Amino acid sequence: MIRRIVRFVDQRAGAAPFVRKALRYVFPDHWSFLLGEVALYCFILLVATGIYLTLFFEDSRSQTIYHGSYKPLQGEPMSRAYESVLHLSLDVKAGLLIRQTHHWAANVFLAAIVLHVLRVFFTGAFRKPRDLTYLVGLAMLFTAFVEGYLGYSLVDDLLSGMGLAIGYSVALSVPVIGANLGLLLWGGPFPGSPSFFPRMYIAHVLILPLIITALLTLHLVLVASRHHTQFRESPKTTEKQVVGVPTYPGQAPRSLGLMFAVFAVLFLLGGLVQINPIWLWGPYHVGEATNGAQPDWYLGWLIGALRLVPAFDLTVGGYTLVPNPFWGGALFPVVILLVLALWPWAERKVTGDDGLHNLLERPRDNAWRTSLGAAFLTWIFLGFMSGSADRVTVWLGLDYAAQIWAYRVLVWVLPVVVFFVVRRACRELVAWERLKSE
Amino acid sequence: MKRLLFILVLLFLAPARAAEPPQGVVANVAQGKSLYAANCSRCHGSRGEGLRDQGPSLKDVGALSGDFYVRTGYMPLDDPHAQPWRTRVLFSEQEIRSLVAFVATIGHGPAIPTPHWRSASVPAGKKLFTDRCAGCHQIAIAGGVLPGARIPSLNQATPRQIAEAVRIGPYLMPKFSRRAITPTQLNDIVAYVQYAKQPDDRGGWAIGHLGPWPEGMVTWLLAASALVATCIVIGRRQKRT
Amino acid sequence: MSRIKALLIAAIVLLLGRGRPRRERSEARIVPPGTPDPRAETLVLVLFAAVAVCGIAFIVVYAIDGIGHQTQLLGLALGLAFALLAVAFIVIARRLVVTEELAEPYPAEHPNEVETIEEILDESESRFTRRRLVKLAGTGALGTLGLAALTPALSLGPALDTDALTKTPWRRGRRLVDDSGKPIAATSIEAEAFYTAYPEGADRELIGSPIVVVRIGPGDEGVVAYSKICTHAGCAIALYRKPTFPDTQPGPALVCPCHYSSFDPADNGKVIFGPAGRALPRLPLEVDVDGNLRAAGNFSGPVGPSWSGVRQREARS
Numbered sequence: 001m002i003r004r005i006v007r008f009v010d011q012r013a014g015a016a017p018f019v020r021k022a023l024r025y026v027f028p029d030h031w032s033f034l035l036g037e038v039a040l041y042c043f044i045l046l047v048a049t050g051i052y053l054t055l056f057f058e059d060s061r062s063q064t065i066y067h068g069s070y071k072p073l074q075g076e077p078m079s080r081a082y083e084s085v086l087h088l089s090l091d092v093k094a095g096l097l098i099r100q101t102h103h104w105a106a107n108v109f110l111a112a113i114v115l116h117v118l119r120v121f122f123t124g125a126f127r128k129p130r131d132l133t134y135l136v137g138l139a140m141l142f143t144a145f146v147e148g149y150l151g152y153s154l155v156d157d158l159l160s161g162m163g164l165a166i167g168y169s170v171a172l173s174v175p176v177i178g179a180n181l182g183l184l185l186w187g188g189p190f191p192g193s194p195s196f197f198p199r200m201y202i203a204h205v206l207i208l209p210l211i212i213t214a215l216l217t218l219h220l221v222l223v224a225s226r227h228h229t230q231f232r233e234s235p236k237t238t239e240k241q242v243v244g245v246p247t248y249p250g251q252a253p254r255s256l257g258l259m260f261a262v263f264a265v266l267f268l269l270g271g272l273v274q275i276n277p278i279w280l281w282g283p284y285h286v287g288e289a290t291n292g293a294q295p296d297w298y299l300g301w302l303i304g305a306l307r308l309v310p311a312f313d314l315t316v317g318g319y320t321l322v323p324n325p326f327w328g329g330a331l332f333p334v335v336i337l338l339v340l341a342l343w344p345w346a347e348r349k350v351t352g353d354d355g356l357h358n359l360l361e362r363p364r365d366n367a368w369r370t371s372l373g374a375a376f377l378t379w380i381f382l383g384f385m386s387g388s389a390d391r392v393t394v395w396l397g398l399d400y401a402a403q404i405w406a407y408r409v410l411v412w413v414l415p416v417v418v419f420f421v422v423r424r425a426c427r428e429l430v431a432w433e434r435l436k437s438e
Numbered sequence: 439m440k441r442l443l444f445i446l447v448l449l450f451l452a453p454a455r456a457a458e459p460p461q462g463v464v465a466n467v468a469q470g471k472s473l474y475a476a477n478c479s480r481c482h483g484s485r486g487e488g489l490r491d492q493g494p495s496l497k498d499v500g501a502l503s504g505d506f507y508v509r510t511g512y513m514p515l516d517d518p519h520a521q522p523w524r525t526r527v528l529f530s531e532q533e534i535r536s537l538v539a540f541v542a543t544i545g546h547g548p549a550i551p552t553p554h555w556r557s558a559s560v561p562a563g564k565k566l567f568t569d570r571c572a573g574c575h576q577i578a579i580a581g582g583v584l585p586g587a588r589i590p591s592l593n594q595a596t597p598r599q600i601a602e603a604v605r606i607g608p609y610l611m612p613k614f615s616r617r618a619i620t621p622t623q624l625n626d627i628v629a630y631v632q633y634a635k636q637p638d639d640r641g642g643w644a645i646g647h648l649g650p651w652p653e654g655m656v657t658w659l660l661a662a663s664a665l666v667a668t669c670i671v672i673g674r675r676q677k678r679t
Numbered sequence: 680m681s682r683i684k685a686l687l688i689a690a691i692v693l694l695l696g697r698g699r700p701r702r703e704r705s706e707a708r709i710v711p712p713g714t715p716d717p718r719a720e721t722l723v724l725v726l727f728a729a730v731a732v733c734g735i736a737f738i739v740v741y742a743i744d745g746i747g748h749q750t751q752l753l754g755l756a757l758g759l760a761f762a763l764l765a766v767a768f769i770v771i772a773r774r775l776v777v778t779e780e781l782a783e784p785y786p787a788e789h790p791n792e793v794e795t796i797e798e799i800l801d802e803s804e805s806r807f808t809r810r811r812l813v814k815l816a817g818t819g820a821l822g823t824l825g826l827a828a829l830t831p832a833l834s835l836g837p838a839l840d841t842d843a844l845t846k847t848p849w850r851r852g853r854r855l856v857d858d859s860g861k862p863i864a865a866t867s868i869e870a871e872a873f874y875t876a877y878p879e880g881a882d883r884e885l886i887g888s889p890i891v892v893v894r895i896g897p898g899d900e901g902v903v904a905y906s907k908i909c910t911h912a913g914c915a916i917a918l919y920r921k922p923t924f925p926d927t928q929p930g931p932a933l934v935c936p937c938h939y940s941s942f943d944p945a946d947n948g949k950v951i952f953g954p955a956g957r958a959l960p961r962l963p964l965e966v967d968v969d970g971n972l973r974a975a976g977n978f979s980g981p982v983g984p985s986w987s988g989v990r991q992r993e994a995r996s
Binding site: 030031033034035071072073074075090104108111112158258261265266271272274275277279288293294295296297388391397399400 | 561564568569573574576577578580581583585586630633634639641642643644647648650653656657658661662664665666668669672673675
Binding site: 290 | 710751757760767769772846875883907936955990
């Protein structure tokens, strides 16, 4: 039976050699190599649940009056977009499950990518010949940020509407061209022209998913063609030879098992833990706001940065060269992207090491990279922390203004401290190991 | 055994008592005056005239204010510079009524309100709450922050306390008179708050009705850790052939 | 009848896998043999059955309206189904397939091919005499064509008309109305409360529309109005900090909930905390013959977040 199918495929596509190679393709063995797969499976579920959602969503910001099943919003003016999501959530069977699963999948997708990037970075997997793979991955990460932001902004609820206003202000804050950029993207002053929502919609369901899919395909092809990196584990694992488990029969059930586990976690969350209950927030109106509004977790670094920057617009005479949101909302993420993107090149330049690397380093084996990376991460992480300062005020009563001042200092001091501490730790660990083996 | 049962029954009834004051307890203004002298005069003055840098005057605040501040435990306040916060009330019901009755004699203030919220409009209340209250108290009454203060959640506020707070504007809260928020509007707002205490949570565990922040916590502490654990289990080395 | 019986038996036999006899294999195996593990196999069968049960449970819960907590039960059914499937495959991976350790060479570079490609490209140019110039001209041609192709993107919005950012629906004489569309009497504005107002007859969903009105002193002059849209990042300024006892409490402020920019209503909307770089635009007010509040002109400056020309322009009607 199997032979019939394979013969069919080979006669028509000439695929037998490829399939034979693929079946016995070698996967080096380490649990941390599975993190990228977790992201992949999240993406698959995002597309699947997303298609379902497109069948119900109305991408229009034109206002209507609600007369649906949810009593607290009776008679409330709202956009058709918001109303369509309300309807899906409250009146369509399984609608809320799919919607919540989709939203959880987006959050977990980004968490998985971040974990995967951390693993790639701290083991030096981004070195030649995989620097291109790494750049493609970074492009996916930043596309995913935008994709997620657009996704939850489409719903036009109170929280995400506030978030769109902030996005608009960041666009406007770009020096010189900001006003033009904002007017271009929104089709006019905020809240924008009637085509703004359809524009966001098409970006979210077509343009960006196509870009991510193309990047993903390139990423996987590059990974497969170069073969996966490996840790130095035995005399057999060398720069010239990769050792591991073949796709079939060894790796396939593990990958499938992981895929089902990812689906399980996401559907369980989608059914059991409420996410973005938009009927509680109400629809967005320009003149309304709520306390405690936050972006989805993966943009938390940005809200922290926006809150930390002291109060000034950089002016030259009467010309406002750099409005305030630029530093935290635009420069901060661009700097991070640049640092991450240029890192492989910078490392090559500084260490003079231009060779190909297939073996990974344990974080402790490269104290400079690990400590610089940890310091950089600390800098970013403090963005998340300062964005949560109001939560800390609520729980612990710590004065909000005092925390902001503390973070303004910490954000420059703590990374330096972390650098020295981590570098020392790496060296101590390596020395201790050396001692043990003697 | 009977006694134990009796005590157990009382314990179960006790929390229910805190919701609305029981009937049949009589206020004693004289007792209230001595309670005032012992607990309040230090900051508010011996005659309720207020003391600079200590406490405001209580003239014309009425039973409405007294009832609010005492029953929430906002007052007495140890440190006049601290933010009043909901605390355990150490006064008995009788003492509360007496104290409030005394405070009501300082000038001529409003009486304790009785909001009629059960037949009021939740949609209208939500609209009003969004415009006047959500900026501080959060759209789902979870409370929050502004520079200089914590803003309490309203989950523990009784309908009466909500009505009182709107008219007082305690601490840094704005104060809305009957003209700014009419009695009908106030009933609607109370109706909405009562709804929001146990809103439609058909999506599952509500994680505090705070939105993206607890959702991020769940993403990392539940989902990411479960999936990393799964990766570790799947990736565990096995004996090779 | 017997035909049906025969068909049934054939189906069962097929399902039980009495398929075609295996063909003779060569002695050297590609995949090494492993010892059977019937217990693990049975476990997998049970798990698959359980997955099917969960799948059916999903359909049943979906179909029966009367079952409450639909989202939770549907999520549990599907989630559990996938979880059991995951476990089944992990069991297969650990106990029912052999774990081999294979070695493969990492791919090497192809210097010869690279050189050959270079040669092919180089030799193909033999008929050109001015290669650099042709390439430059070609780049110029495609480049300008690309620019032309991108130009329609400018139609996405009035990108060149930044004046649009200065327009607001307020003008001299425009009446203030509250949430329900009713005019607002100046005497109804009380100290210690705050009010949201909109221009009568205008679209409320423009950022130039909503204003916040507070009283900072007695009389008509004591009523002030500011744009409700924060000059930092455009959120609505929905908090009013109003001290009950100024001796021990922070002063009055209009506060934005997004990044906590705070503005002093008694000092022309000056920024007293938070990251906003610009004071709140103030709307001058006047009182008409009926005692209602009207705008006495446009805002003191453009509303909303800053952009390059925000300090050089005025708010226009």
